[in-house]
Amino acid sequence: xxxxxxxxxxxxxxxxxxxxxxxxxxxxxxxxxxxxxxxxxxxxxxxxxxxxxxxxxxxxxxxxxxxxxxxxxxxxxxxxxxxxxxxxxxxxxxxxxxxxxxxxxxxxxxxxxxxxxxxxxxxxxxxxxxxxxxxxxxxxxxxxxxxxxxxxxxxxxxxxxxxxxxxxxxxxxxxxxxxxxxxxxxxxxxxxxxxxxxxx
Amino acid sequence: xxxxxxxxxxxxxxxxxxxxxxxxxxxxxxxxxxxxxxxxxxxxxxxxxxxxxxxxxxxxxxxxxxxxxxxxxxxxxxxxxxxxxxxxxxxxx
Numbered sequence: 001x002x003x004x005x006x007x008x009x010x011x012x013x014x015x016x017x018x019x020x021x022x023x024x025x026x027x028x029x030x031x032x033x034x035x036x037x038x039x040x041x042x043x044x045x046x047x048x049x050x051x052x053x054x055x056x057x058x059x060x061x062x063x064x065x066x067x068x069x070x071x072x073x074x075x076x077x078x079x080x081x082x083x084x085x086x087x088x089x090x091x092x093x094x095x096x097x098x099x100x101x102x103x104x105x106x107x108x109x110x111x112x113x114x115x116x117x118x119x120x121x122x123x124x125x126x127x128x129x130x131x132x133x134x135x136x137x138x139x140x141x142x143x144x145x146x147x148x149x150x151x152x153x154x155x156x157x158x159x160x161x162x163x164x165x166x167x168x169x170x171x172x173x174x175x176x177x178x179x180x181x182x183x184x185x186x187x188x189x190x191x192x193x194x195x196x197x198x199x200x
Numbered sequence: 201x202x203x204x205x206x207x208x209x210x211x212x213x214x215x216x217x218x219x220x221x222x223x224x225x226x227x228x229x230x231x232x233x234x235x236x237x238x239x240x241x242x243x244x245x246x247x248x249x250x251x252x253x254x255x256x257x258x259x260x261x262x263x264x265x266x267x268x269x270x271x272x273x274x275x276x277x278x279x280x281x282x283x284x285x286x287x288x289x290x291x292x293x
Contacts, residue, residue: 006231006235007234007235007238010235010236010238010239010242011238011239011241011242012242013239013242014238014239014240014241014242014243014244014245014246015242015243015245015246016242016246017242017243017246018242018243018244018245018246018247018248019246019247019252020246021247023243023247032240033237033240033241033244036233036236036237036240037204037237038203038204038207039207039233040230040233040234040237041204041205041207041208041211042207042208042210042211042214043211043226043229043230043233044208044211044230045207045208045209045210045211045212045213045214045215046211046212046214046215046218046223046226047211047215047223047226047227047230048208048211048212048215049211049212049213049214049215049216049217049219050215050216050218050219050223050226051215051219062284064280064283064284065284067280068277068280071273071276071277071279071280072273072276072277073273074276075272075273075274075275075276075277076269076270076272076273076276077269077272078272078276079268079269079270079271079272079273079275080265080268080269080272082268082272083264083265083268086264087261087264087265088261089261090261095265098262098265099265099268099269102269118250119254119258122250122251122254122258122262123258123261123262123265125251125262126251126255126258126259126262126263126266127261127262127263127264127265127266127269128266129241129245129266130262130263130266130267130270131266131269131270134266134267134270135270136238142274145278146274146275146277146278146281147277147278147281147282147285148281149277149278149280149281150274150277150278150281152277153273153274153276153277154270154273154274154277156273160208161204162234162237162238165227165230165231165234166234180208184205
């Protein structure tokens with residue numbers, strides 16, 4: 001929980017500094033966060049390669065784990081379906097499209113803005129940021145009550161980058177590869193699934 | 201996206217080559233990078249006038265969709281965990 005609070009305070013500080021424009025313009029460049037992400041991925045890769053026993057680790061896992069992305073998708077859509085009656089301004093398909101970002105807020109936000117306009121695009125952006133933050137904050141609780149796959153599902157498409165370290169810390173190093181596999185599949189699915197719901 | 205994956209691949213190879221050496225600092229580096237990334241995300245959102253202006257109006261819907269989707273997937277993952285776990289524990293022994 002302590003690490004979650006630190007993460008949240010960094011996010012909040014960035015939010016405030018961004019809002020009041022207290023940072024040099026360079027910081028608002030998307031390229032910077034991309035470079036940081038690349039550094040992060042290198043470090044993540046390093047810590048995986050450093051363990052050295054990747055193949056043995058993978059063999060030990062139950063083959064049914066390949067279905068995890070399907071459970072993530074189905075669960076997310078059922079969740080969105082459950083609250084659609086409380087959403088006044090958007091249709092069922094709009095809601096499903098926004099939820100199909102699976103935490104990949106940049107891509108889903110951009111795609112949906114182009115297909116459906118800036119309002120739903122903003123919804124997609126914000127709801128997927130919410131998803132990422134929830135995962136970062138509550139990963140330990142999820143593991144405790146819903147098992148070790150729950151943080152991975154909750155992380156959605158972010159499980160091989162931003163939420164990866166938190167998942168490894170809470171679910172354990174044995175699940176590093178599951179997390180990467182899941183993030184990879186979800187990353188690929190987002191553009192297709194978002195486009196699908198937007199076209200209905 | 202492939203650049204990002206490439207970075208990870210290079211990292212895996214580097215880590216594998218250097219696996220005999222101890223790198224205790226790596227976990228710390230990871231967290232510092234995550235903090236930096238979240239900080240930048242905050243700055244990006246905070247400085248985006250469209251998002252900030254719409255927060256009041258769209259925030260509730262966004263929060264609802266975000267929380268519901270996350271919860272749904274957590275419950276689904278919990279079911280899969282229950283389905284797999286029994287014979288998983290026997291595999292591990």
